[in-house]
Amino acid sequence: MDFAISSILFYVFAAMTLICACAVIFSRNPVTSAMNMALCFAGTAALLFGMGAQFLGIVQIIVYAGAILVLFLFVVMMLDIRTEEEDNSFSVFRSLVRMAPGALVAGVFGSMICIAALKLPGATEWNNPLCTACDSIGELAIGEQEPTQVQQSGKYGAALPKLNPAVAAKVLNPAISDEEAAAATSMPDVKLLGQRLFTDYNVAFVILSFALLAGTVGAVALSRKIRKD
Amino acid sequence: MDIPLAHYLILSGLLFSIGLAGVLIRKNIIVVFMCLEMMLSAANLSLVAFSRANGVDGVPVYDPQVLALFVVAIAAAEVAIGLALIVAMFRARRTVSSASLNTLKED
Incomplete structure (x- = not known):
């Protein structure tokens, strides 16, 4: 039952993300755009949670919906853009032509x-839990060898592979016994990501911190008032 | 979890193209910038979907997620720089419309 709920939630959050993304474009007030952008990012974060990428979901909320949104709101409210909004006279035909x-x-x-996504091998062979009945009828008619073939070819149509906390615990710490690994109940997502980040990608991580430092210095240097003397 | 990978890719593509539409349609450069951020997060979505789909024995491949983390960090730095540029542009031109960016030299 829970898998059906999670797949319904996917479509709910996907619709919310797309609707909010459209609202970002079509709202005339930049503050409304920023708020819709926050909702859009919240929907994306929910989708990331649904995929089991908890750390990236949290980062999405903290960085995008927290820091970046506040930065946008600060700039929108600091600049007086009301003069901008008034001068384009509202004409449906002209705005349509412009768009x-x-x-x-x-x-x-x-x-x-x-x-392109639908043309991927097996992308349309969707094993929807809501129409398993139709599938079983089809199996009766065709034979037993058909489903394995779909499983082979339909990597893009098959559901994403299930997360396996026992194997993950074993990957994280090969020294533990099988019983201890089997006792693991949740995915150590942050630990696995951190392990990869600080071993294989350590140099890139350090360079990234320099990029952030350069960004901070650049932002201060650019937004500082230039004295005319 | 029985959403196929193709649906994640379609969602990511739709989000990306909505962002692209915003970049092309809107004149307010702040909204253009928001749409750029949406395009980056759409790319992140498909990266994480591929990370799950290519997993071995139920453990996702973490290289795409590391890349997604880097994208988020670069996006944060880019927003800081870009908004500083927008503030500088507003100081020079008193407008945030991209249609006003048509001269190289301030007259």
């Missing part, structure tokens, strides 16, 4: 990605 090229390019791009 058409961009919307066309983005629409073609989006449908291209969707078609």
Whole structure:
């Protein structure tokens, strides 16, 4: 039962993310855009949680919905953009003409990605739990060798592989016994990510911290008032 | 968890193209910047989906998640720089419309 709820939640949060993303574009007030962006990022974070990437979900909320949103709101409220909003006189036809090229390019791009994703091997052979009945009828008619073939070819259509905390515990600490590993109940997501980050990607991590430092210095240098003397 | 990988990819592509539409349509450069952030987070979504789908024995591959973490960190630095640039632009031009960025030299 819980798998059905989790798959329904996926579609709920996906719809919320897409609707809020559209609201970011179409709201005329930048503050409303920023708020919708926060909701969009919250939906993305929920999807990341659903995929078992808890650390990235938390980072998504803290960094995007926390820090970046506050930065945007500060700038929107600091700059007086009301003069900007008034001068474009509202005309439906003109705004549609102005939007058409961009919307066309983005629409073609989006449908291209969707078609490419659906053309992936086995992408349309979706094992929906809601229509397992139809599948079982089909199996009766065709035979038993069909499902294994779908499992082989349909990597993109099959559900994402189940997380296995026992194997993860064994990967994290090979010294522990099988019984101790089997007793693990939750995924050590943060530990596995941190292990990878601080061993294989340590140099990149240090360079990244320099990029953040450069960003901070650059932001201060750029936003400082230039004296005319 | 029985959402196929293709659905994550479609969602990520749709989110990316909505962000692209915003970048192309909107003139307010702050909203353009928000849409850029949405495109980055759409890319993150598909990275994490691939990390799960390519997992071995129920343990995800963590290299894409490390990359997603790097993307988030670079996005944070980029927002700081970009908003500073927008503030500087507003000081120079008194507007945040990208249509006003049509001269190289201040007259």
